[in-house]
Amino acid sequence: MSDYFIGDVQGCFDSLQNLLRKIKFSTDKDRLFFLGDVVNRGDKSLTTLRFIKGLGDNAKMILGNHDFHLLTCALTSRKPNSRDTFTDIINADDRNELIDFLLKQPLAIEYKDVLLVHAGIPPAWDQDILFRQTTLVQKYLQGNDVSNFLSSMYHNKPNKYQDDLDELDSCRYTINALMRMRFCKSDGELEFDHKVNYDQAPKGYKAWFLHANRKLKNTDVFFGHWSDLANVNQTHVYPMDHGCIWGGSLSTIRLKDRKIFSVNCQTT
Numbered sequence: 001m002s003d004y005f006i007g008d009v010q011g012c013f014d015s016l017q018n019l020l021r022k023i024k025f026s027t028d029k030d031r032l033f034f035l036g037d038v039v040n041r042g043d044k045s046l047t048t049l050r051f052i053k054g055l056g057d058n059a060k061m062i063l064g065n066h067d068f069h070l071l072t073c074a075l076t077s078r079k080p081n082s083r084d085t086f087t088d089i090i091n092a093d094d095r096n097e098l099i100d101f102l103l104k105q106p107l108a109i110e111y112k113d114v115l116l117v118h119a120g121i122p123p124a125w126d127q128d129i130l131f132r133q134t135t136l137v138q139k140y141l142q143g144n145d146v147s148n149f150l151s152s153m154y155h156n157k158p159n160k161y162q163d164d165l166d167e168l169d170s171c172r173y174t175i176n177a178l179m180r181m182r183f184c185k186s187d188g189e190l191e192f193d194h195k196v197n198y199d200q201a202p203k204g205y206k207a208w209f210l211h212a213n214r215k216l217k218n219t220d221v222f223f224g225h226w227s228d229l230a231n232v233n234q235t236h237v238y239p240m241d242h243g244c245i246w247g248g249s250l251s252t253i254r255l256k257d258r259k260i261f262s263v264n265c266q267t268t
């Protein structure tokens with residue numbers, strides 16, 4: 001049995017199938033973990049999401065910012081923007097099942113001593129804080145007032161975490177950090193404007209995984225979201241979004257030997 005962690009698919013179903021053929025994926029032997037952003041921008045979001053849901057116990061996934069944006073467009077008055085390609089899901093006959101499936105997915109997974117997240121983990125957070133925070137967000141995602149909750153999550157504030165934030169502020173920071181973070185300060189203060197060149201951070205900031213004070217720096221972390229990290233050579237840091245949607249590749253890493261498998265992507 002092998003475990004595979006797969007970077008951002010973003011609706012590129014054909015590339016995903018090519019990748020699964022390459023690793024000779026078998027539902028008898030293997031388990032897939034999707035690192036978030038399984039939908040949007042690519043041309044087959046509905047097919048991709050149905051496929052992942054249909055894998056049942058053979059697959060797990062984390063919510064990424066695009067998956068979260070889909071939830072918000074499906075369950076609140078927010079409208080998809082012109083670049084969004086997931087309206088096929090919102091209009092599908094099985095949309096309720098698909099949306100319910102997404103609402104049950106976690107923001108972080110601990111598995112065999114490694115951690116999986118979509119974007120990153122604030123430097124000052126240990127595993128206890130991480131899972132306390134993600135559990136709180138999941139409580140609201142599975143609660144009765146999920147529409148109001150989603151509506152109130154669309155802000156950049158607070159951009160800094162403190163223990164005494166109220167629950168909604170605390171959830172908003174957690175969602176922004178785990179699903180969107182690239183650069184932050186050592187205390188976890190988030191910055192949303194810079195998206196490339198991880199080694200040229202805006203003044204006072206660093207890529208989240210470069211902070212010396214990082215509590216989880218000795219734990220292997222696998223993540224997606226940032227497709228610009230090809231040259232990162234940091235112990236315990238595994239960026240897996242290899243830019244499928246930008247003409248790069250869709251990649252997966254096999255947990256047991258850290259071997260990476262990639263396919264080139266045709267979709268733009």
Ligand SMILES: [Mn+2]
Binds near residue numbers: 037224
């Ligand atoms: Mn993302």
